[in-house]
Amino acid sequence: MQYDPVLSVRNLETHCFTPKGVLKAVDGVSFDLHSGQSMGLVGESGSGKSMVCNSIIRLLPRHGVRTVGGQVIFSGRDILGISESEMRRVRGREIGMILQDPLMSLNPVFTVGNQVGEMYRLHPQAEDGRPIHQRVLDVLRKVAIPSPEQRARQYPFQFSGGMRQRTVAAIALAGRPKVLIADEPTTSLDVTIQDQFLCLLKELQEQEGMCLILVTHDLGIVAETCDNVAVMYAGRIVEVGPVREVLMRPAHPYTEALLRAIPKPGGRGTRLYQIDGEPPNLLDPPPGCPFQPRCARAMPICARTTPPMKADENGRAAACWASDIEEVRA
Amino acid sequence: MLTFTLKRLAIGLLCLVGVSLIIFVAMRVSGDPTLLLLPDDALPEDRHAMRVQLGLDLPVPVQFGVFLENAFLGDFGNSIRWKMPAMSLVLSRLPATLQLAALAFLIAAVFGLLSGVAAARLRGTVYDSLIRFVMTLGLALPVFWIGLMLIMTVSVNMGLLPTSGRGTFWHMLLPAVTMALNPAAALSRLTRSSMLNVLGTDYIKLARVKGNSDSRVVWKHGLRNASIPVVTLAGIQLANMIGNTVVVETIFAWPGTGKLIIDAILARDFPVVQAAICLIAAIYIGLNLLVDLLYGVLDPQIRY
Amino acid sequence: MNTVTNGLAWARLGSGWRRLPIFPVILLAPMVIFGILGTHIAPYDPGATNPVNALKPPSWLIGEGFSHLFGTDYLGRDVFSRVIAGARASLTVSVVGVGIAGCVGICAGLVSGYFGGWAETILMRLVDIQMSMPPILLALLLSASLGTGLWMVIFVVAVVFWTNYARVLRGEVLSVRQRDYVVMARVLGCRSHTILRRHILPNVIDSALVVASLQLGAAVILEASLSFLGLGVQPPAIAWGKMIAEAKLYLATAWWLPFFPGLALVITVLGANMLGDWLRDRLDPKLRNS
Ligand SMILES: Nc1ncnc2c1ncn2[C@@H]1O[C@H](COP(=O)(O)OP(=O)(O)OP(=O)(O)O)[C@@H](O)[C@H]1O
Ligand SMILES: [Mg+2]
Numbered sequence: 001m002q003y004d005p006v007l008s009v010r011n012l013e014t015h016c017f018t019p020k021g022v023l024k025a026v027d028g029v030s031f032d033l034h035s036g037q038s039m040g041l042v043g044e045s046g047s048g049k050s051m052v053c054n055s056i057i058r059l060l061p062r063h064g065v066r067t068v069g070g071q072v073i074f075s076g077r078d079i080l081g082i083s084e085s086e087m088r089r090v091r092g093r094e095i096g097m098i099l100q101d102p103l104m105s106l107n108p109v110f111t112v113g114n115q116v117g118e119m120y121r122l123h124p125q126a127e128d129g130r131p132i133h134q135r136v137l138d139v140l141r142k143v144a145i146p147s148p149e150q151r152a153r154q155y156p157f158q159f160s161g162g163m164r165q166r167t168v169a170a171i172a173l174a175g176r177p178k179v180l181i182a183d184e185p186t187t188s189l190d191v192t193i194q195d196q197f198l199c200l201l202k203e204l205q206e207q208e209g210m211c212l213i214l215v216t217h218d219l220g221i222v223a224e225t226c227d228n229v230a231v232m233y234a235g236r237i238v239e240v241g242p243v244r245e246v247l248m249r250p251a252h253p254y255t256e257a258l259l260r261a262i263p264k265p266g267g268r269g270t271r272l273y274q275i276d277g278e279p280p281n282l283l284d285p286p287p288g289c290p291f292q293p294r295c296a297r298a299m300p301i302c303a304r305t306t307p308p309m310k311a312d313e314n315g316r317a318a319a320c321w322a323s324d325i326e327e328v329r330a
Numbered sequence: 331m332l333t334f335t336l337k338r339l340a341i342g343l344l345c346l347v348g349v350s351l352i353i354f355v356a357m358r359v360s361g362d363p364t365l366l367l368l369p370d371d372a373l374p375e376d377r378h379a380m381r382v383q384l385g386l387d388l389p390v391p392v393q394f395g396v397f398l399e400n401a402f403l404g405d406f407g408n409s410i411r412w413k414m415p416a417m418s419l420v421l422s423r424l425p426a427t428l429q430l431a432a433l434a435f436l437i438a439a440v441f442g443l444l445s446g447v448a449a450a451r452l453r454g455t456v457y458d459s460l461i462r463f464v465m466t467l468g469l470a471l472p473v474f475w476i477g478l479m480l481i482m483t484v485s486v487n488m489g490l491l492p493t494s495g496r497g498t499f500w501h502m503l504l505p506a507v508t509m510a511l512n513p514a515a516a517l518s519r520l521t522r523s524s525m526l527n528v529l530g531t532d533y534i535k536l537a538r539v540k541g542n543s544d545s546r547v548v549w550k551h552g553l554r555n556a557s558i559p560v561v562t563l564a565g566i567q568l569a570n571m572i573g574n575t576v577v578v579e580t581i582f583a584w585p586g587t588g589k590l591i592i593d594a595i596l597a598r599d600f601p602v603v604q605a606a607i608c609l610i611a612a613i614y615i616g617l618n619l620l621v622d623l624l625y626g627v628l629d630p631q632i633r634y
Numbered sequence: 635m636n637t638v639t640n641g642l643a644w645a646r647l648g649s650g651w652r653r654l655p656i657f658p659v660i661l662l663a664p665m666v667i668f669g670i671l672g673t674h675i676a677p678y679d680p681g682a683t684n685p686v687n688a689l690k691p692p693s694w695l696i697g698e699g700f701s702h703l704f705g706t707d708y709l710g711r712d713v714f715s716r717v718i719a720g721a722r723a724s725l726t727v728s729v730v731g732v733g734i735a736g737c738v739g740i741c742a743g744l745v746s747g748y749f750g751g752w753a754e755t756i757l758m759r760l761v762d763i764q765m766s767m768p769p770i771l772l773a774l775l776l777s778a779s780l781g782t783g784l785w786m787v788i789f790v791v792a793v794v795f796w797t798n799y800a801r802v803l804r805g806e807v808l809s810v811r812q813r814d815y816v817v818m819a820r821v822l823g824c825r826s827h828t829i830l831r832r833h834i835l836p837n838v839i840d841s842a843l844v845v846a847s848l849q850l851g852a853a854v855i856l857e858a859s860l861s862f863l864g865l866g867v868q869p870p871a872i873a874w875g876k877m878i879a880e881a882k883l884y885l886a887t888a889w890w891l892p893f894f895p896g897l898a899l900v901i902t903v904l905g906a907n908m909l910g911d912w913l914r915d916r917l918d919p920k921l922r923n924s
Contacts (some may be wrong), residue, residue, distance in 0.1 A: 059538050085543075099539070104532040109554045109630060122541050136424035155630040171540065278476055341762070348763030353775065361781035466911075470904035472855050473880055474862045475896035481886045482892070573768025577859055581882075585860055591771070592863060595778040603778070615766045 004076070005032035006211050007056075007095075007179050012260050014048075014055045023282045025051040025070065027235035028070070030309075033179065038205060038212035040222030040243065042258065043232035045281050049215045052232070053181045057097055058087055074179070077232075094125040096177035100184045102165035108154035113152030113169055119174035135174070143170045143200060162193040166200065173204060179211045186221075198225055219262055223247055223257075234280050234290035235310075241316035251318035254291045263267035289320070295324045331626070338622065342615035349611040350401055352396050353604045375556060406605035411594070416601035420587055420609055426496055427575050433502055434509035435568050440597030441514040443560075446521025451548060461518070468515030473574050477508040477581040494583035505582040509574055513567035520563050525556040556627050565621030569614045570611070655912040661905030665898070668721035676715035677703075680872055684710030689888050705890040707880070713890060716872050717898050723866070723873040725900060726784065728853035731791025736846050739796040743803025743838075744830055748811060758804070761797045769794045773856060777865035784867050787860060791853050797812035802845050806838040840917040851903040858899055874899045 001311045014026035025048045033039055041049050054060050058080070070191045071078045071180040079090055091097075099105040101250055107115060112137050120132045133152070140148035142164040158162055165185065172180055182201065202225050222229050223243055230240040231254065240254040250256040257275045277294035280286055286293050292302040301321050311317035364372075364380045381387050385396055400406070406416040417532055449461040484504060485493040492501050528534060537551040575588030583589070587606050594602035626632045673680060687710040693701040704713035742761075746754035764772065776790045809817060811834065819829050860866040861875030869876075874895040881891030 057539065059535065088541045088543060090541075091539055097539045098534050099536055101532055105536045106539070107533040107551055107555070109628065110551075110628075157631050168536070172534070175540070209564075274495055342766070344759070345763045345766040348759070349830065351768055352767075352772075353765070356775050356779035466907065467904060468902075470900050470907055472858055472875075472896065472899055472903070474859060474875070475892065475899060477890045478878065478882065478885065479896070482889055486886045526684070570768055570770075573770040576770060576774065577863070580863065595774055596864065599780070603775065607767065607775060610771060611767050614768060618766075 005073075005285045006075070007033040008071075008073040009052075009056065010071040010073065012052065012055055012067065012072065014051050014060065014065065014067045017064045017066070019110040021283050023281065024235050024285070025065070025320070026055060029232075029235075030070075031230055031237060031240060033211045033213065033220075036209050036211065037228060038202075038214060038226045040219075040226035040229040041213060041215045041232060042219060042229060045080070045217070046279055046282075047232040049232055050183055051235075053097065053213065053215060055129065055180055057091055057095055057179065059091075066190065066214050085136065089123075092119060092172075092177070093173040094175075094177055095181065096172035096175050098165075098168050098172050098180070101188050102168050102185075103161055103188060105168055105219040106164055107161075108156055111153055111155055112140075112159065112252075116152070116167065116170050116174055120296050121169055123175055125176070139170045139174045141205065142173065143167070145170070145318070154302075161189055165189060165193075167199075169201065169204070173208070175209060176208065179213065180205065181213045181215075183215045184217070185214075187217075190217045191225040194221075219247065220259060220323055227315065231258065234282060234285060236319065238291065238320070239316075242314065245314070245316055251323040252291075252319075253295050253297050253322070255318075257294075268271050316326045335619070335623070338619050342612075342619060344487035345615055346608065346611060347398065350398055350604075350608060351394065353607055354397055357600050357604065359389070360600070363449075367607050374422040401562040401604075401608060406608070407601035409599055409602045411597050411599045411602075416605040417609075419602060420590065420605045422451065423587045423590045424609070425590055426584060427572070427579070430502060430505055430509070430579070430584060430586060431568070431575060433506040434571055435513070437506055437510035438517060438571075439564060441510070442517025443521055445551070446560075447525055447548060449518070450525035450529060451544075462522070465515040465518045468511055469513060469519070473508060473512065474577045474581055476511055477505070477578055480504050480508055481581070491505075494581075496585055505578050505584055508581075509571055509578050512574075513564075513571060516567060517560060517564060519591050521556065524559050525552055528552045528556045531555075541548075541589060553629060558625065561621060561624055561628060565617055569617050572610055572613060655909055658905045658909035658912060661901050662909065665721050665725065665905065667901045668718045669725035672719050672722050673715075673751075676712075676718045678712035678715040680715040680719040680751065681870060682711060686710065689884065691888070704894040705888070706890055707877075707888075708884060713877075713894055716877060717874070717894050720874045720877060720895060720898065721873045721902075723784070723861070723871050724854055724857055724899070727787050727791055727849055727857040727867070728906075729856075731788045732795055732846055732849050733797035734788065735849075736799055736804055738792065739799025739845075740803055740835075740838075740842050742796065742800040744807055744834065746800065747804040747807025748826070748830055748834065752854060754804075757800060761800055764793075765799050765846045770856065770859060774859060774863070774865065777879055780852040782865050782868055784871065787857060787866055790860070791856060794856060795849050795853060798849060799845050802841055803838055804917050806841050807834055810834050826847060844910065844914045844917050847906065847913045850910065851906035854899065854906060855905050 009032075010030050012026050012029045016023040016025050027048075029052055031039065041052065043049055051060075051065075056072050058067075058077075060066065067080060069274065070080070072080050074090065074094065079087065082090075087261045106112070113133065116136045116139060117132045120135055136152055137148045138153060145151050145163060145166055151159075151163075156167070159167065169185075185201070186197055189197065197247075198221060201212070201214075204210075212226070214222070216222060219229075225244050228240065229243050229246050230237045231246070231252065232238070233254050239246060239250065239255050241251075246255060247259065250259060254275075261275060277295060280290050280293070286303075288301075288305055289295070289298075289307050292298045295302065299321060307319045307321045309317045309319045310323060333547060363376050364384075364386075368377060368380060385393060388396070404417045408414060409416045409419050412419055445461050445465065449458045449465075452458045452461075481493050481504065484490050488493075491504050492498075493504075495501055525548070529548070534551055537547045542551065575586055576592050577588070578584065579586045579588035580592050587610070589605060591606045593599075594606070664856060667675070684706070687702075687706050688708055690696075690702055690706040690710075692703060692705045693699055694703065702714065704717060707713055707716070720818045735883050742757045773790045773794050776793060777786065780786050780789070816833050819833055857866060858875035858878075860875070861873035862879045864879065866874075866875055867873050877895040878892045878899075881888070881895075884891050
């Protein structure tokens with residue numbers, strides 16, 4: 001990896017300050033994203049995936065949630081440190097985001113064309129002098145919305161769920177961002193439309209040469225769509241690496257457990273594996289490795305000291321005392 | 331849209347007939363108008379002649395029919411006190427009332443909206459609590475008391491504004507502020523809660539993700555959605571304001587319909603009361619229709 | 635059924651000290667005490683005139699201790715005693731009026747929501763008609779034609795306020811009627827009035843309570859406005875609105891005459907409104923925007 005990463009997240013820490021205490025929703029997350037790469041971010045509900053995304057784009061809830069440490073280095077500068085007005089130029093234009101619920105993320109009182117066009121009005125791109133509505137139609141065509149001239153004049157409530165999702169993607173693409181964050185983009189769509197949308201996303205990502213962060217619960221989706229995968233548990237990344245390797249040879253017991261929880265074709269009748277125990281209470285995390293109370297391979301050291309991230313030369317890393325990763329020392 | 335409007339107009343007309351019936355019944359119940367029209371020592375024959383002349387010897391349903399027919403022609407009879415057609419008397423006073431209500435509504439809408447949006451944006455801070463407290467208090471202030479207190483402090487003690495009458499803009503200011511207070515408080519509270527609902531939605535988050543500035547997010551993406559419930563309330567408040575002119579015009583001796591109504595009620599000048607209340611009910615119904623039409627403009631999902 | 639739903643309603647009020655609406659209670663308690671005990675706790679006879687002592691400012695402002703806390707009026711009557719005595723008319727009219735309106739409105743709402751048909755048409759048209767007139771004008775018209783006096787004012791308040799119950803309750807009944815256990819009861823052949831009493835009423839009574847408490851403050855203001863305009867309770871009964879009206883002539887000289895009765899009015903209305911907000915937030919948050 002001789003090139004500098006497009007996006008580099010270093011020791012990101014985002015805490016929620018609740019009346020019951022400080023909750024470390026993101027607790028020292030680091031990863032790099034190189035040009036054109038796509039990374040899957042997986043983990044149980046509540047593991048902090050959305051929090052990582054929102055911290056990167058700096059759109060956390062106003063009250064009680066704050067990024068308290070770390071860096072997000074994007075094209076050479078730490079965007080956690082820039083002013084709000086500079087950040088506005090990054091949002092949409094440099095880093096785009098697709099929100100979870102397509103049914104809710106379009107404004108009900110403006111036409112679709114207006115909402116897509118707003119991206120061009122907010123971020124005028126010098127290289128393209130064509131009228132805005134032309135460009136709106138182009139981008140709607142790109143996300144495969146049929147008869148865009150007519151559709152652009154309609155309101156979101158006249159669209160189906162899948163079309164709304166593609167409109168949201170069109171809005172993200174309209175800014176031609178270098179990084180696209182998609183936070184569980186397909187959870188509220190039915191399965192056939194899910195696949196369609198993911199294919200579209202993948203295709204567009206390759207066409208435009210964007211980086212993609214794809215948040216999901218579904219390792220199957222990651223396997224089809226992403227180059228790399230990062231597994232999150234209790235606010236930390238416990239394992240990262242190229243998709244094939246991580247899925248074929250998981251180095252962390254949690255990844256292994258996640259893989260076993262996937263129903264296998266032909267495996268009818270066998271009981272679906274479930275991860276024992278409950279996700280940790282982040283207000284009062286267990287000592288040592290957060291996964292240790294649920295881990296089948298727990299050792300005495302696991303309850304005492306948090307395992308460090310061990311990385312090998314292929315970009316694989318895992319935070320587990322029991323992992324067989326050969327650490328390379330710089 | 332047209333059919334909807336026509337349908338609503340028809341319903342409004344029906345309501346007007348209902349209102350006239352209420353007024354008619356109220357008038358019948360209140361006693362024999364000849365007692366008011368003629369001196370106490372009038373002869374029974376004269377009284378009877380008067381009753382025949384007024385149509386009071388006819389069966390009651392026929393009387394209502396006649397009343398209705400005349401009412402739709404704008405003829406409510408002559409004012410007992412002013413000896414002139416009741417409707418033209420009411421109409422001559424209407425501009426003063428509308429002028430006052432318009433200014434009051436403008437003040438209420440601007441203050442209510444601005445403070446509500448401000449409170450929503452400052453949610454959780456002391457300013458938010460302060461605005462909410464002031465608005466809760468503002469909602470509890472009776473109009474007539476506020477009017478007197480304003481006259482007492484601003485006009486009498488400080489001598490800043492005239493106490494009563496109609497003339498310059500300055501005459502209008504105190505009564506308008508008095509009338510605007512309650513609606514402003516109500517609008518502010520609803521704007522705040524509605525705006526907070528809207529600001530928590532995903533489409534607002536998407537607007538931020540796109541790179542909109544905070545104020546564009548609130549004013550462009552938030553306000554139009556937030557204003558949908560507010561518009562209903564604004565319609566109700568505007569209509570209530572027209573009712574409240576009765577009180578406010580009395581206090582400030584503002585020569586409008588409201589003052590005319592209360593004077594007519596106290597003097598038992600029923601033709602004037604009827605004419606005025608029918609007219610106000612018509613305005614009221616018209617305003618409600620307007621609000622419904624405005625709804626369609628604000629919310630594209632509503633198609634009539 | 636009844637106890638279960640009521641128990642739930644009670645549980646939703648919260649637990650411990652939060653079960654008590656602190657601010658509304660602080661504001662309303664003195665008014666309720668004044669209203670019930672009235673002249674028994676007033677320092678002076680509220681009707682007793684004393685021309686020598688007329689138009690005295692509040693005693694604590696002119697160094698005369700606690701003799702006349704709120705000053706005296708143009709006949710030398712003690713304003714504090716009159717404010718205390720005025721609580722009775724205000725509370726009686728608003729509570730009884732809103733109560734009667736509730737009984738009528740709940741019945742109307744139940745009937746029109748449950749049975750539908752011509753009863754619904756007539757009732758709802760009646761509501762529409764009444765709502766095409768500003769409430770204060772309706773009240774004025776009624777007072778002017780029916781006369782004044784305590785019961786007339788109560789009647790007027792009841793007439794003005796029944797429509798809100800009818801509208802809200804009708805909507806509630808329409809939705810409760812669709813629930814499984816009601817449908818089941820009807821399929822099993824329960825009689826209508828049994829269903830209404832056992833299954834529907836307990837489920838909509840919370841909303842009625844919320845509507846009642848939200849209207850209480852408006853009723854207090856309506857009563858005060860009527861008596862301000864000379865169409866409320868008649869002497870010797872004392873009403874705050876009337877006191878404020880009488881003070882109009884003394885605005886330049888005796889600020890305490892309109893100020894204190896108005897303050898009592900504001901405190902009562904504020905307390906009632908806050909109580910309404912509190913109940914609504916706990917029992918029926920969906921009424922928020924209505
Ligand atoms: N405003 C907040 N205040 C307090 N805690 C919060 C807040 N928002 C999120 N959290 C906590 O932060 C943690 C991470 O939440 P996050 O939404 O990032 O999870 P997630 O991995 O995206 O889950 P899901 O898959 O369900 O979307 C959770 O434990 C959640 O309880
Ligand atoms: Mg999430």
